[in-house]
Amino acid sequence: MKLSASIDNAMPELVAIRRDFHAHPELGLAETRTSAFVARHLEALGFEVTTGLAKTGVVGTLSCGTGSRSIGIRADMDALPIAEETGLDYASKTPGLHACGHDGHTAMLLGAARALAERKNFNGTIHLIFQPAEENAGGAKIMVDEGLFERFPCDAVFALHNEPNLPFGQFALRDGPIMAAVDEARITVHGRGGHGAEPQETADPIVCGASIVMALQTVVARNIHPMDPSVVTVGAFHAGSASNIIPERAEIVVGIRSFDPAVRDELERRIRMIAKSQAESFGMRATVDYERSYDATVNHKAETDFLRETAIRFAGADHVVDLQRPFMGSEDFAYMLKERPGSYFFLGSRVTGEEKSLHHPGYNFNDDLLPIGVAFWTELAEAYLAR
Numbered sequence: 131m132k133l134s135a136s137i138d139n140a141m142p143e144l145v146a147i148r149r150d151f152h153a154h155p156e157l158g159l160a161e162t163r164t165s166a167f168v169a170r171h172l173e174a175l176g177f178e179v180t181t182g183l184a185k186t187g188v189v190g191t192l193s194c195g196t197g198s199r200s201i202g203i204r205a206d207m208d209a210l211p212i213a214e215e216t217g218l219d220y221a222s223k224t225p226g227l228h229a230c231g232h233d234g235h236t237a238m239l240l241g242a243a244r245a246l247a248e249r250k251n252f253n254g255t256i257h258l259i260f261q262p263a264e265e266n267a268g269g270a271k272i273m274v275d276e277g278l279f280e281r282f283p284c285d286a287v288f289a290l291h292n293e294p295n296l297p298f299g300q301f302a303l304r305d306g307p308i309m310a311a312v313d314e315a316r317i318t319v320h321g322r323g324g325h326g327a328e329p330q331e332t333a334d335p336i337v338c339g340a341s342i343v344m345a346l347q348t349v350v351a352r353n354i355h356p357m358d359p360s361v362v363t364v365g366a367f368h369a370g371s372a373s374n375i376i377p378e379r380a381e382i383v384v385g386i387r388s389f390d391p392a393v394r395d396e397l398e399r400r401i402r403m404i405a406k407s408q409a410e411s412f413g414m415r416a417t418v419d420y421e422r423s424y425d426a427t428v429n430h431k432a433e434t435d436f437l438r439e440t441a442i443r444f445a446g447a448d449h450v451v452d453l454q455r456p457f458m459g460s461e462d463f464a465y466m467l468k469e470r471p472g473s474y475f476f477l478g479s480r481v482t483g484e485e486k487s488l489h490h491p492g493y494n495f496n497d498d499l500l501p502i503g504v505a506f507w508t509e510l511a512e513a514y515l516a517r
């Protein structure tokens with residue numbers, strides 16, 4: 131069957147599947163309903179299905195011909211703890227929201243599974259990897275640690291993310307770093323609370339905390355090379371309850387992004403030093419709970435070249451761009467790319483310019499991307515495993 135006809139036929143069902151995922155969002159490592167659906171669907175298509183990796187992860191394997199080459203394509207399945215404000219008739223029936231479009235990524239890969247199984251137009255093995263917990267717990271790393279690539283050897287791995295800030299149907303790719311490493315610091319300023327009218331009897335952690343927030347602005351500006359991209363964002367400041375009370379402590383939560391491992395180390399060193407020394411200068415004490423999260427996502431050259439070539443053939447050169455700069459967001463596909471060569475890219479979904487950005491309570495995945503994603507994954511896998 132011709133690819134486009136096969137995909138057109140399957141589209142009403144696929145849109146229904148995507149909207150069903152949207153109506154039933156599940157948070158990281160709790161994607162039991164989604165995961166069970168994915169497993170059943172793949173089994174019905176004739177895939178060999180393995181469940182239980184990283185709790186709710188699923189791998190669907192399909193071989194054809196005698197070829198020994200193999201490709202892995204990954205979709206993420208988890209939703210976010212955001213209260214939905216879309217007003218859709220298929221709005222979430224449970225707490226949480228598919229505000230990052232992982233419902234669409236999962237549906238796309240299921241659509242590709244159908245097309246690949248129907249056409250059997252490849253020579254080798256395809257592993258479709260449905261991973262949990264991209265947003266929080268690093269499902270990709272858990273799957274890798276549980277032996278993903280020993281059990282399902284992949285010569286190369288690929289993944290995509292929809293992007294409402296890029297034009298509809300645009301493929302945005304990049305050789306080398308494409309997403310940043312992310313870390314989090316929780317700074318607690320330990321003061322001495324008391325009456326708001328008697329500050330001399332207290333040690334005010336709000337004033338000290340405010341000073342720390344301002345001093346943190348100098349880390350990127352004054353300590354990091356101007357050509358090394360990095361971000362230090364104070365995303366939360368919790369302290370106090372009323373104007374006549376000086377609280378006992380203040381908590382500052384900082385998000386840190388970088389690419390270069392040496393820069394990452396320097397950011398941590400400076401943030402710890404500023405918190406500690408600023409607090410000391412106020413006669414207080416600060417403790418820092420510093421947690422390293424995802425590493426940077428770094429694409430491999432040969433696989434990015436193959437991706438670009440396939441995308442240009444698929445969509446035309448005017449729909450394929452090489453990103454001049456990486457994004458400062460983060461992605462745990464990083465850990466698959468540390469184990470196997472591959473490439474991660476963005477697929478634009480902006481039509482009107484009014485689209486809500488990822489992680490916005492009004493965000494909804496654009497279903498018009500489904501046939502593009504399905505056809506592209508199918509073509510990429512078939513091209514990689516060409517007869």
Ligand SMILES: [Zn+2]
Nearest residue numbers: 230265488489
């Ligand atoms: Zn996200």
Ligand SMILES: [Zn+2]
Nearest residue numbers: 230231232291
């Ligand atoms: Zn996402």
